[in-house]
Amino acid sequence: MFNYNIMKNFPNYKQLDSWDCGPTSLKIIAQHFGNKIDIEKIRREIDFERIGVSLNSLESAAAKIGFDHHSIMVTFDDLKNKAPLPCICHWEQNHFLVVYKIKKDKVFVSDPGKGKYTLSIKEFLQDWSTNSQKGDEAEGIAMLLEPNELIGTQYISDGKKSHAHIYNFFFRRLLNERKVLYSLVFGLAVAGILQVLLPIMTQSIVDQGIFFQDRRLIWVLIIGQLFFLLINFLVEIVRKWILLFLSMKLNLQLMESYLSKLLSLPISFLQRRAKGDVINRINDSNKVESFLTKHLLDSLYDATILIVLSILLFIYSPQIFGIFIVGSLMYVLWISLFMKRRAILDHESFGLKSKGQGYELQLISNIADIKTSGSENRRKKEWYENQLKIIKTKTKSLKLQNAQENLADIIRSSVNIFILLISALAVVDGTMTLGTMLAIQFILAQTNIPLNRSVDFMLELQETNLAMSRLSEVFREEPEDISEMNISLPKGSFDIVIDDISFGYLGQNNSIFNGLSLTIPSGKTTAIVGASGSGKTTLFRLILGFREPSKGRITLGGENLNQIGISDWRKRCGTVLQDGKIFDDSIIRNITESNSNEKLNELRLKTVLKCTKLDEMVSDLPNGLNTRVGEKGILLSGGEIQKVLIARALYKDPDFLFMDEATSALDATNESEIKKNLNHYLKEKTVVIIAHRLSTVVNADQIIVMDKGKVIEKGNHIELMKIGGNYSRLIKNQLGNG
16 A cells, blocks of 8 residues: 545645646645645646647646546546546636535535636536536546555655745845835834824824813924824835835846846747746736835835834723724734635636637737638627626626625724724713824724735735746746856867657657667758658757757767757857748848847848848838838748848858758749859858758758658668659659659
8 A cells, every 4th residue: 555645625726827727737636645746847747839738648747646547528427426536627628627526516626727616516517518418417528536656756845935036036136225225114113103193193182282272282283293294295205216216126127037037948948838928927027026015015014004003002092902903803804705706706807808818819810811711700709708708707706896895894984983982982981081082083094094905915915926936937947058067069060960869749659759860961961851740840959959859869079969058059050940930120130130249240241131132122122121020010921031031040150050941932933043042152061951842952962851750761862863762752743753
């Protein structure tokens, strides 16, 4: 038998990314059985880029962390009475969540998107069932999991201290602003003193000025109050300016640190995440900065004011102080009861709004296809149904907010009225002066704002914790280049040797490469051809360090690729990728992207423009090379974009040039002329070409024919045609038998 510790309270973790529901559901169940596994370990077992999150990839990850698994179509009756719980259920055909208990007419759910909640059986079946049956006969997809002997051996810290980097980042920089912090502390002290003086002066006006009919004293106290209110006003203005200064400065530093870290990470980190999730972390940095520089400091200010006023209230009347404390606790407790449910609804509303924005973006971006397909009503219906869900969620949220705020106001008003009653009776009995009663009312009024903000602080803390988790995840990642391991590359050109490498994408049963070996000779042009899916582009990615082989090695001039500074290697390479992009910028800045801070090499620029025939296009543009292209400028054709991408690669003056379908969008005439220019320009450089159009590769020094991840033929055009094998058949299919 094997041992594991089942948690008493079923856990829940929030997914950090839109694709994270599957891995997070698995983490929740692992945590339930005492395995505190890091979410990133589960992610590494799933290849988001190629196949997304599927039940197959989740099963593969589950097996490696200690679960026996079985994904099946199951009836609700079997799920309720026979299936081992907790299990992972496929939800709305696009989400995973955990069902951990079914009791009577309730289904208990731990949802990575929303949190823990219960559903009626009808509500559950509405989004889980995949058939038209109702009740116990309804069917849905479930992944059943049972822990095995590995569950206790796969313990990995779940990174509860993962926020340390963010806190250290802010506190180090706050300590560098000591003068600003001293100003805040001084302002806090002044505000505290004023909060004590103002109710005391109110008491003195009534008890001393009015009671003894001392007009002079009344004037002095009133002018004093106005003076102190003015000081308080000025202190508040200065405090807000200081917070604004800190906020802007720290936010800029955090953003710079985040982007620097992001750019240092492996490309695979970004490929495992949706672009929107990566960009949303910028909003997370704003949220974290706002919390630490505004809400946290505001809460310290509010706490100081509450403590000072509470002490003064205790001095005036211990009995009233006790009533105030009990009432405040009741107020905060009541508000807190709604926080979890409101957070779930807010998260649901945010998700629906994001979905709605996606629909709207598709409507605008794909308007031509929508009109030609006649699918206006279909797309509008999707948007409309989503809007109805948003309205329904908002209605629920509004009802909850009304219940929360209305009773909270009743609690607070009742406490204030009760204290007023106690104070008034004490004045009548002669145990309290009228001035003291008014001072107490002044104190109660001053505590309202800090109490309200304390509730807001708790809500912000909840949201900021999630934002910190997402940011910390980026900062915890290892950078692509680890300087201690980096070996300098030999100068000039050298052979690239692929030595017995194996590689496969996670979640796929078959490897793309299994013992692949080949040599790309220095100073020669090597062409790689083959059917789609034969591994050509994947080989490029491995050579450029986008991915690492699971076995074997790639050597550059005899040095292992994974021990070389990958950024230094890429600086030596010019690349035209199959899915290469141009920037929304001028043509000249697109071409000189690699220029960095170096002075523009006008001779080289002129040469690459002529080589790629861009000079003809540029001469016809009103602003020449300074013409803006992209979404906010001139829209280039596919062939023109490829010319810019080739020019960008050539402007680097690289020792190695990698081109993946670099001329596929060019017409035959342009391709032929640019190819002649490239042959002259790239003499004695190492060139690797991937192409389906075989007329592009016939002059290559070496042609490698690949099929299903293996080299099946190798030689030049003449040699391969003589063999009459696969390459010969490809040529004949494209050019005809003549």
